[in-house]
Amino acid sequence: MILRATHRTLYSYSMPSIESQNEVRLMPLNDASQTCIEFRLSINPHCRVFSYDEPGGTVHYFGVRSAHPLLEIVAEALVETHLENPFEGLNLLEHDWDFYELKSTRQANAEFLAESPYITLNDEVREIATQVRQTSNESVADFLLRLARWIHVSLTYDPDATHVHTKLHEVLVIRAGVCQDFAHLMIACCRILGIPSRYVSGYLFVGGADGMRGEQATHAWLECLLPDGRWLAVDPTNDLLPNDRYVAVHTGRDYSDVTPTRGVYVGTPAKSLDVSVSVDRLDVCSPVI
Amino acid sequence: MNQEQMHTLQAGLFAGYDTGGFFDEMFDGHGPRDHYANLYRTLGNLTAQEFRARCELADLTLIHQGITFTVYGDTKGVEKPFPVDLVPRVIPANEWAFLEKGLAQRVRALNLFLHDIYHDGKILKDDVVPRDLIVNAPNYRRSFIGANVPGDVYVHICGSDLIRDYDGTYRVLEDNCRTPSGVSYMLENRMILMRVFPSLFGENRVRPIDAYTTQLLHNLRQLAPPGRDDPNVVLLTPGVYNSAYFEHSFLAQQMGIELVEGRDLFVDDNTVFMKTTRGPQRVDVVYRRVDDDFLDPLVFRPDSALGVPGLVNSYRTGNVALANGIGTGVADDKAVYPYVPAMIKYYLDQEPILEQVTTYMGWKDDDLEYICEHAHEMVLKATNESGGYGMLIGPQATKAEIAEYIGTVRANPRGYIGQPLISLSRSPCFFEDKFEGRHVDLRPYILCGKDDVTIVPGGLTRVALRKGSYVVNSSQGGGSKDTWVLNENQSGTMRQTQAMGGMVQTQQIPAPVDKTSPSEAQ
Numbered sequence: 001m002i003l004r005a006t007h008r009t010l011y012s013y014s015m016p017s018i019e020s021q022n023e024v025r026l027m028p029l030n031d032a033s034q035t036c037i038e039f040r041l042s043i044n045p046h047c048r049v050f051s052y053d054e055p056g057g058t059v060h061y062f063g064v065r066s067a068h069p070l071l072e073i074v075a076e077a078l079v080e081t082h083l084e085n086p087f088e089g090l091n092l093l094e095h096d097w098d099f100y101e102l103k104s105t106r107q108a109n110a111e112f113l114a115e116s117p118y119i120t121l122n123d124e125v126r127e128i129a130t131q132v133r134q135t136s137n138e139s140v141a142d143f144l145l146r147l148a149r150w151i152h153v154s155l156t157y158d159p160d161a162t163h164v165h166t167k168l169h170e171v172l173v174i175r176a177g178v179c180q181d182f183a184h185l186m187i188a189c190c191r192i193l194g195i196p197s198r199y200v201s202g203y204l205f206v207g208g209a210d211g212m213r214g215e216q217a218t219h220a221w222l223e224c225l226l227p228d229g230r231w232l233a234v235d236p237t238n239d240l241l242p243n244d245r246y247v248a249v250h251t252g253r254d255y256s257d258v259t260p261t262r263g264v265y266v267g268t269p270a271k272s273l274d275v276s277v278s279v280d281r282l283d284v285c286s287p288v289i
Numbered sequence: 290m291n292q293e294q295m296h297t298l299q300a301g302l303f304a305g306y307d308t309g310g311f312f313d314e315m316f317d318g319h320g321p322r323d324h325y326a327n328l329y330r331t332l333g334n335l336t337a338q339e340f341r342a343r344c345e346l347a348d349l350t351l352i353h354q355g356i357t358f359t360v361y362g363d364t365k366g367v368e369k370p371f372p373v374d375l376v377p378r379v380i381p382a383n384e385w386a387f388l389e390k391g392l393a394q395r396v397r398a399l400n401l402f403l404h405d406i407y408h409d410g411k412i413l414k415d416d417v418v419p420r421d422l423i424v425n426a427p428n429y430r431r432s433f434i435g436a437n438v439p440g441d442v443y444v445h446i447c448g449s450d451l452i453r454d455y456d457g458t459y460r461v462l463e464d465n466c467r468t469p470s471g472v473s474y475m476l477e478n479r480m481i482l483m484r485v486f487p488s489l490f491g492e493n494r495v496r497p498i499d500a501y502t503t504q505l506l507h508n509l510r511q512l513a514p515p516g517r518d519d520p521n522v523v524l525l526t527p528g529v530y531n532s533a534y535f536e537h538s539f540l541a542q543q544m545g546i547e548l549v550e551g552r553d554l555f556v557d558d559n560t561v562f563m564k565t566t567r568g569p570q571r572v573d574v575v576y577r578r579v580d581d582d583f584l585d586p587l588v589f590r591p592d593s594a595l596g597v598p599g600l601v602n603s604y605r606t607g608n609v610a611l612a613n614g615i616g617t618g619v620a621d622d623k624a625v626y627p628y629v630p631a632m633i634k635y636y637l638d639q640e641p642i643l644e645q646v647t648t649y650m651g652w653k654d655d656d657l658e659y660i661c662e663h664a665h666e667m668v669l670k671a672t673n674e675s676g677g678y679g680m681l682i683g684p685q686a687t688k689a690e691i692a693e694y695i696g697t698v699r700a701n702p703r704g705y706i707g708q709p710l711i712s713l714s715r716s717p718c719f720f721e722d723k724f725e726g727r728h729v730d731l732r733p734y735i736l737c738g739k740d741d742v743t744i745v746p747g748g749l750t751r752v753a754l755r756k757g758s759y760v761v762n763s764s765q766g767g768g769s770k771d772t773w774v775l776n777e778n779q780s781g782t783m784r785q786t787q788a789m790g791g792m793v794q795t796q797q798i799p800a801p802v803d804k805t806s807p808s809e810a811q
Contacts, residue, residue, distance in 0.1 A: 019555060019598070021556060021587045021598035021599040022587070023587060023588070023602075048558055048559070050559050050602065050606065052436070052602070052605055052606075053435060054431065054432045054434065054435070055431060055434050055435075059432075061587075061599075061602050063556055063557065063559070063598075063599055065555070065557055106421070107413075107416065107420040107421055108420065110420050110421030110424050110425055111424040111425060111431070113421075114425045253431075257431070262587065262591075263587070264586045264587050264591065264598045
């Protein structure tokens with residue numbers, strides 16, 4: 001698919017702000033399953049934008065020093081996605097867990113096996129992971145599908161239950177949240193059993209597919225390292241494997257590594273923050289599915 | 290050692306001096322070591338009253354100059370004068386030559402290590418250093434992977450702590466690759482000793498140390514972005530409440546550079562500027578004495594008000610230089626320390642010159658068991674603490690304290706190491722009316738320039754002034770001594786002059802010539 005994602009963030013201040021410095025992680029990745037054809041970042045008030053690459057993707061940054069009542073960040077990306085069938089080549093039967101016992105696996109992916117700022121690996125996580133594993137067959141992929149299902153069923157999707165700063169241990173208590181919380185829980189369950197897992201921020205094209213979560217704002221899911229070396233994307237919020245409707249923007253150990261917009265400024269707290277995301281399909285005009 | 294014999298040999302103030310079975314810097318079993326001979330004669334011939342008069346003069350100087358430090362968590366007083374013991378610690382020329390070589394080798398390896406782990410990570414792929422230990426270290430800055438720094442140097446100023454064990458072998462106890470402090474005390478101790486004991490410098494060929502600030506400024510200027518011919522160097526301090534604020538102001542004054550706080554700087558268009566009464570002035574090099582976490586709220590701790598938003602990204606682009614670089618804390622992590630000898634072999638293909646202390650690692654199963662079984666005779670340390678905090682000294686702890694500590698170790702084995710208790714060497718210190726031995730260590734300050742490593746002869750000798758104590762940190766009841774490295778060439782004249790007020794110090798030493806250095810201008 002060819003998808004166009006437009007991500008607009010607008011901060012309004014009751015008193016004009018000054019000395020604003022910002023970092024954004026909004027540019028879609030280039031990898032095996034997608035190509036970022038075009039990316040444009042517009043800032044209002046106008047300013048120069050710089051960028052650098054980090055392990056999880058590209059970071060853009062800019063500063064606005066003069067007084068400004070509003071700060072608008074618009075990221076527009078044109079992306080071609082290739083992953084039509086995520087199940088292709090997936091081992092859903094054979095035993096393949098031994099890979100995770102290897103020292104080489106554990107060392108090469110150490111950052112995706114440990115605790116991270118949002119993710120604690122405690123007994124509760126271990127219990128969930130072990131329980132789900134007992135219901136699955138010998139293959140890792142089967143376990144992952146069952147785990148995604150378990151989380152989808154056991155957590156209530158409730159945008160009012162949590163916020164961006166909610167840590168996993170809090171989610172375990174309230175058993176509700178949004179895609180960020182669903183992803184954090186699944187990452188924790190995978191890591192505690194030795195499956196390297198990372199957080200993915202991105203967008204979801206929902207045209208024609210009713211009931212999918214993620215249409216209102218940025219979406220989040222995770223990727224797990226399979227024994228064949230492939231990072232399999234899993235979306236526990238929607239209980240499915242991401243396909244070419246998904247646009248991955250940034251990866252990291254957890255939300256703290258992928259924060260879409262981050263900034264500091266001098267002034268009063270923002271009066272309002274509006275985020276709107278739209279994803280359109282450009283290559284087919286008629287609704288599909 | 291024959292105590293009787295010692296008594297007969299020791300004169301005056303040294304009468305009755307007891308080495309207590311430790312390696313003593315000044316005495317071997319027969320009497321004063323050769324390099325202490327002059328000092329022994331001169332100091333031994335003083336009366337207690339004469340020595341006390343000099344101590345009073347020194348104290349007065351310290352108070353007048355405001356040479357103080359702050360102890361965190363102490364509610365009683367904010368600042369304390371830094372205790373100085375007036376008996377210098379002496380290092381002979383050949384020992385220093387050996388240390389100098391060993392320290393230079395070590396800091397070279399540490400810089401190569403930092404460059405490697407922020408780029409290809411070869412040493413991790415080759416499993417010489419466990420990768421998980423590095424990428425999950427709290428001071429490893431993931432977002433800095435792939436960033437390039439001027440000359441590939443990360444650690445420009447390193448303070449490595451050396452101790453000597455029962456037979457006098459020097460061992461590196463730890464490296465300080467973030468913002469090592471104490472160099473101002475090294476410089477002030479010399480200034481004080483020259484004031485209260487000028488005659489000692491006529492009798493001994495002591496190598497001067499005051500080129501330190503000139504060399505540091507020279508190195509800092511060399512870090513400036515290309516095309517900045519007369520670079521603006523500033524010293525960034527967390528402010529007056531920081532325990533090392535005296536040092537920050539002292540060094541800035543000595544180098545003739547601006548002492549700034551975060552609020553004095555700003556970033557515009559990815560370039561750092563300083564606010565001045567004549568408008569913004571571009572900053573090229575920041576000698577920062579603010580830890581990573583507080584340096585830039587945009588990329589590190591967002592709640593920090595001490596730093597400069599945007600500074601780190603400006604550094605990343607090369608528009609400003611930072612000394613030390615970002616993410617150097619992983620190199621002085623106590624968990625990484627045991628691997629430094631392997632690093633030296635790996636990067637330099639050399640045998641390590643300096644010994645270090647045998648270290649048992651909580652993350653190795655056998656080591657963990659050893660630590661738990663032998664805790665009562667070991668020193669256990671939290672890998673992420675410094676300044677003597679988070680430490681258990683087994684032989685001095687109660688059974689309950691040991692059991693509690695082992696509990697925390699078992700809960701987080703990655704966070705702890707264990708080392709045998711080294712009986713640090715002792716050096717005579719003056720108390721009331723006589724000299725008594727106290728444990729000492731040595732922190733040389735290693736400067737890593739674009740092309741070479743320079744170390745001013747000596748460093749800061751820290752003393753555990755409390756009787757029997759091994760803890761030399763100033764935050765825990767430690768003091769310091771002037772440290773002398775003797776000149777190999779005992780003939781010929783040496784010139785050391787000193788004007789009070791800390792502004793003018795002239796010592797004969799080959800030093801890099803820096804046309805705009807303040808010490809020359811004045």
